[in-house]
Amino acid sequence: MVRRMREEDIPDVVRISEENFSTEAWGEAAFRRELTSPHSHPFVAVVNQKVVGYVVVWILYDEGTIMTLAVDRSMWGKGVGKELMRFLLKFLRGKVKKVLLDVRKSNVRAIRLYQRFGFRIVGERPGYYSDGENALLMEYLYTEEVSHEGQALSS
Numbered sequence: 001m002v003r004r005m006r007e008e009d010i011p012d013v014v015r016i017s018e019e020n021f022s023t024e025a026w027g028e029a030a031f032r033r034e035l036t037s038p039h040s041h042p043f044v045a046v047v048n049q050k051v052v053g054y055v056v057v058w059i060l061y062d063e064g065t066i067m068t069l070a071v072d073r074s075m076w077g078k079g080v081g082k083e084l085m086r087f088l089l090k091f092l093r094g095k096v097k098k099v100l101l102d103v104r105k106s107n108v109r110a111i112r113l114y115q116r117f118g119f120r121i122v123g124e125r126p127g128y129y130s131d132g133e134n135a136l137l138m139e140y141l142y143t144e145e146v147s148h149e150g151q152a153l154s155s
């Protein structure tokens with residue numbers, strides 16, 4: 001199940017962030033800000049009443065931007081990432097025209113997840129991350145949804 005993030009989820013969310021990211025991990029203050037920011041929409045995935053993943057999306061004008069997304073490492077490969085993405089694309093439908101995100105070029109796992117839902121690589125940002133790695137800019141267009149809907153949203 002995916003639901004909106006609440007204050008009491010923050011310790012779990014921070015732990016998941018820290019175990020998945022080094023320099024890009026978000027701390028307690030950052031997640032707390034998202035809970036009250038008008039353009040931010042933070043969600044958690046819950047399995048057996050435990051928070052096992054999260055995603056934060058910003059809506060600015062007609063664009064959604066996935067700011068951060070992660071799944072508890074012990075739960076990788078069990079479909080939680082897919083559940084978060086399916087929820088998010090449904091949530092954003094009708095609110096934005098496109099969804100953007102940055103991902104490390106080496107993050108094959110995340111790139112495949114996004115591609116599976118119809119995101120395409122539309123750019124590359126050299127040295128985007130603090131260790132010098134490039135980011136790939138990926139985009140999902142709702143106008144192209146029809147061609148992806150079968151695989152992405154109903155599976």
Ligand SMILES: CC(C)(COP(=O)(O)OP(=O)(O)OC[C@H]1O[C@@H](n2cnc3c(N)ncnc32)[C@H](O)[C@@H]1OP(=O)(O)O)[C@@H](O)C(=O)NCCC(=O)NCCS
Nearest residue numbers: 020069070071076077078079080081082103109110112113
């Ligand atoms: C990327 C991440 C969110 C995926 O979550 P997950 O719950 O493991 O993903 P799922 O089990 O739903 O699998 C979704 C898809 O990921 C891809 N995937 C899963 N396991 C994979 C593997 N071992 N190798 C490559 N791709 C894999 C597949 O495309 C899979 O879909 P499929 O099973 O239909 O082929 C998770 O690995 C994670 O938290 N990574 C660290 C944080 C991160 O990189 N966040 C994204 C930053 S932009």
